[in-house]
Amino acid sequence: MVYEMPVKVYQERNAVANHAGELAALGRKACIVTGRHSSRQNGSLEDVLSALKAEGREWEVFDGIEENPSVETVVKAAQAGIRAQADFVIGIGGGSPLDAAKAVALLMASRQEWEADGLEAALCYLYAKKPCPCLPVAAVPTTAGTGSEVTPYAVLTLHREHTKRSISHRIFPEIALVDERYLEGMDRDILVNTAVDALAHLIESYLNTNAASYADMFCERGLYLFGQAKEGLAAQVPPPGQYGRQLEISTLAGMAISHTGTSLPHGMSYSLTYEKGVPHGRAVGFFQKAYIDAYEGAARKERLLELMGFADVEALGAYIEGLTGRIAISREELERYTKKMMGDARKLANFPYPMTEEKMRGMFEKSLEIR
Numbered sequence: 211m212v213y214e215m216p217v218k219v220y221q222e223r224n225a226v227a228n229h230a231g232e233l234a235a236l237g238r239k240a241c242i243v244t245g246r247h248s249s250r251q252n253g254s255l256e257d258v259l260s261a262l263k264a265e266g267r268e269w270e271v272f273d274g275i276e277e278n279p280s281v282e283t284v285v286k287a288a289q290a291g292i293r294a295q296a297d298f299v300i301g302i303g304g305g306s307p308l309d310a311a312k313a314v315a316l317l318m319a320s321r322q323e324w325e326a327d328g329l330e331a332a333l334c335y336l337y338a339k340k341p342c343p344c345l346p347v348a349a350v351p352t353t354a355g356t357g358s359e360v361t362p363y364a365v366l367t368l369h370r371e372h373t374k375r376s377i378s379h380r381i382f383p384e385i386a387l388v389d390e391r392y393l394e395g396m397d398r399d400i401l402v403n404t405a406v407d408a409l410a411h412l413i414e415s416y417l418n419t420n421a422a423s424y425a426d427m428f429c430e431r432g433l434y435l436f437g438q439a440k441e442g443l444a445a446q447v448p449p450p451g452q453y454g455r456q457l458e459i460s461t462l463a464g465m466a467i468s469h470t471g472t473s474l475p476h477g478m479s480y481s482l483t484y485e486k487g488v489p490h491g492r493a494v495g496f497f498q499k500a501y502i503d504a505y506e507g508a509a510r511k512e513r514l515l516e517l518m519g520f521a522d523v524e525a526l527g528a529y530i531e532g533l534t535g536r537i538a539i540s541r542e543e544l545e546r547y548t549k550k551m552m553g554d555a556r557k558l559a560n561f562p563y564p565m566t567e568e569k570m571r572g573m574f575e576k577s578l579e580i581r
């Protein structure tokens with residue numbers, strides 16, 4: 211077994227202000243990577259700028275990160291950071307800006323490797339299987355889903371391949387400043403979709419080829435806390451403390467998948483997100499029940515249900531469906547998505563049993579309406 215969790219995580223109110231000195235210690239000038247609106251609305255960007263100002267640091271803001279960020283956008287952000295001569299990167303937002311920040315830090319550290327040859331060279335560099343230098347990254351999450359602030363993954367959209375894929379390099383942030391204040395007032399849809407993503411990380415990590423004690427300890431605590439938080443999440447108005455609990459769950463879930471990776475539902479979800487714009491959390495949620503059904507280890511499944519307080523897999527499936535609803539795809543899409551998933555060797559490897567095209571098609575059919 212390997213244990214690797216090098217991120218220093220502070221989860222507390224006013225985390226950015228409280229740890230401004232540690233943030234500033236990462237460099238002289240920050241390249242801030244964020245989305246267009248939410249970090250301005252929830253106060254996180256302002257907190258980071260105030261902290262940098264108080265510590266006498268400079269910054270450059272790149273606020274053009276879209277949902278499911280593309281390689282093209284990441285290259286633009288890296289070029290902006292290079293022009294500004296920034297020497298560290300701060301990602302602020304949901305999974306998209308945080309993942310983008312890691313890829314930006316990687317590209318900024320080695321401009322000579324790709325800049326002259328443009329997008330194609332950057333793409334090769336991001337997906338190269340060799341160790342590469344990287345600028346320090348800080349992460350300020352504003353959703354409770356991906357756990358990207360504690361994972362080494364950076365999932366980018368590859369338009370050429372009509373899908374999403376994590377870059378080949380493992381890049382952990384140096385520091386994660388986790389503050390529930392940024393979640394207060396978020397849309398319920400975003401709260402629910404991101405929470406389902408965190409749940410999916412726990413389930414896919416617990417029922418995984420790489421599952422072992424070091425990851426299990428994060429999964430078991432996360433599943434237990436999810437069980438405690440599940441009614442509050444399903445309520446129309448989240449009860450007091452719900453956002454902090456969801457952040458604790460998503461951070462634990464991130465620590466879990468850092469050790470195991472995600473499995474089939476994540477791979478199966480990418481076509482729905484790429485082709486139909488289904489939010490990531492909702493898309494992975496559709497496939498959880500079929501995944502648990504396909505997993506053959508009875509004792510582990512029983513423990514999972516017990517930790518979460520569900521009587522059986524049906525009850526867990528009904529709970530998730532209550533949050534995600536269902537969607538329909540066509541026969542043609544079913545065939546295409548099945549074939550694509552059978553080509554995703556990394557996700558298939560994290561499911562501990564042999565998989566056939568027929569079984570995979572069956573999992574899609576169980577999870578979605580087929581028109």
Ligand SMILES: [Fe+2]
Pocket residue numbers: 356407410411476490494
């Ligand atoms: Fe995810």
